[in-house]
Amino acid sequence: MLQRSDRANAISASPTLAIDAKTKALMASGVDIVNLSVGEPDFPTPERASLAAIAAITGNFTKYTAVGGIVELRRGIAEKLWKDNQLQYDPEEIIVSAGAKQSLYNIFMMILNPGDEVVLPSPYWVSYPEQIKLCGGVPILVRTDESTGFKITPERLREAFSAKTKAVLINSPGNPTGAVYTPDEIRALAGVIEEYPVYVVSDEIYEQLIYGVEHYSIARYSDTLRARSFVVNGFSKTHAMTGWRVGYVAGPRDLVGTMASFQSHTTANPSSISQKAALAALGTFDIHTRDEFRKRRDFVLAQIEQWPGLSCPRPDGAFYIFPNAGSLVGSFLRRQDGRRDRIDSVDHLCELLLSEAHVSVVPGTGFGAPDNFRISYATSMTNLQTAMQRISSFLARLE
Numbered sequence: 204m205l206q207r208s209d210r211a212n213a214i215s216a217s218p219t220l221a222i223d224a225k226t227k228a229l230m231a232s233g234v235d236i237v238n239l240s241v242g243e244p245d246f247p248t249p250e251r252a253s254l255a256a257i258a259a260i261t262g263n264f265t266k267y268t269a270v271g272g273i274v275e276l277r278r279g280i281a282e283k284l285w286k287d288n289q290l291q292y293d294p295e296e297i298i299v300s301a302g303a304k305q306s307l308y309n310i311f312m313m314i315l316n317p318g319d320e321v322v323l324p325s326p327y328w329v330s331y332p333e334q335i336k337l338c339g340g341v342p343i344l345v346r347t348d349e350s351t352g353f354k355i356t357p358e359r360l361r362e363a364f365s366a367k368t369k370a371v372l373i374n375s376p377g378n379p380t381g382a383v384y385t386p387d388e389i390r391a392l393a394g395v396i397e398e399y400p401v402y403v404v405s406d407e408i409y410e411q412l413i414y415g416v417e418h419y420s421i422a423r424y425s426d427t428l429r430a431r432s433f434v435v436n437g438f439s440k441t442h443a444m445t446g447w448r449v450g451y452v453a454g455p456r457d458l459v460g461t462m463a464s465f466q467s468h469t470t471a472n473p474s475s476i477s478q479k480a481a482l483a484a485l486g487t488f489d490i491h492t493r494d495e496f497r498k499r500r501d502f503v504l505a506q507i508e509q510w511p512g513l514s515c516p517r518p519d520g521a522f523y524i525f526p527n528a529g530s531l532v533g534s535f536l537r538r539q540d541g542r543r544d545r546i547d548s549v550d551h552l553c554e555l556l557l558s559e560a561h562v563s564v565v566p567g568t569g570f571g572a573p574d575n576f577r578i579s580y581a582t583s584m585t586n587l588q589t590a591m592q593r594i595s596s597f598l599a600r601l602e
């Protein structure tokens with residue numbers, strides 16, 4: 204019998220997909236679900252981006268472009284990196300791809316040999332370990348929890364290094380925790396990383412979604428570190444453009460060039476139309492978006508603080524809250540007919556929240572944190588109010 208590849212066998216299906224499929228099935232059958240599982244802003248794409256895309260289509264800007272993106276866009280990104288992050292990059296040190304997801308995959312493909320280790324703080328965004336493994340690497344998880352605000356310390360980082368360490372991944376603001384490292388915390392980690400011959404992959408895609416704190420790119424720390432860093436960013440979260448698929452990485456010139464060669468054999472250029480839209484969107488981040496997200500975060504957090512058994516530190520960025528619900532495992536849900544369901548795990552709790560309370564949240568298992576679940580507040584205040592009421596009534600039925 205024909206065997207599929209070992210690589211195919213090694214891919215884990217995302218545990219978030221199960222709840223996603225159930226959510227969609229329930230919604231399709233007419234059940235009124237409040238969906239707090241989405242990882243994208245509910246705001247529309249900036250109008251000028253949409254208009255630029257339409258102009259690209261009508262102007263027949265619909266052919267292959269330079270593999271790593273049109274030079275105007277790379278120049279615009281270089282200006283953004285200078286203005287927002289005080290990072291100086293030439294357009295030749297930037298490559299644009301079909302979303303930051305592809306940027307990350309390009310990086311891992313270019314830096315990892317079989318057995319190379321990547322230090323990965325956990326909880327982590329679901330695709331990091333899968334991409335690292337697909338590229339032959341080994342994710343070395345460094346556990347964090349509520350007690351350190353879901354942030355690694357320089358000591359824990361140092362312990363994770365071995366002779367096989369090839370890279371360290373930093374994601375601030377982070378998905379799923381919303382944790383943001385302060386400039387001092389980044390500098391302390393950078394000081395340790397500088398002592399080892401390793402790359403840094405800094406995923407800064409939630410950079411603008413930050414509430415009352417400052418974003419600091421690790422590549423700013425020193426020339427030594429900048430020369431080994433990959434700064435990943437994109438238009439999905441900041442500009443509400445998830446479907447357009449535009450992300451980018453700024454990094455060492457030779458590796459950026461090699462990534463372009465790799466990309467030339469896989470997907471080639473990102474959509475010409477999306478590139479024009481991204482160019483028009485550059486620099487248009489609306490400050491009101493931040494205020495709105497902050498208001499929603501404060502509202503949801505205030506609710507969670509009132510719920511017995513749930514705890515989480517205040518997330519300073521992204522649009523996620525990641526409460527720990529481990530203490531609810533072992534309790535019973537009282538049903539209308541008097542039956543009682545034992546809650547076996549937080550995954551199970553999330554299933555019951557969906558089927559009984561009609562609120563969809565993402566279990567933490569896929570993020571490496573089986574005692575937590577992720578709430579996305581990238582939805583309207585009305586939806587959040589309904590969801591919080593439903594979760595409160597659900598929790599009142601636990602005994």
Ligand SMILES: Cc1ncc(COP(=O)(O)O)c(C=O)c1O
Nearest residue numbers: 242302303304328378437439450
């Ligand atoms: C932390 C993080 N990095 C990267 C991405 C990928 O974003 P995109 O491929 O849409 O640019 C996401 C999307 O959810 C994310 O949460």
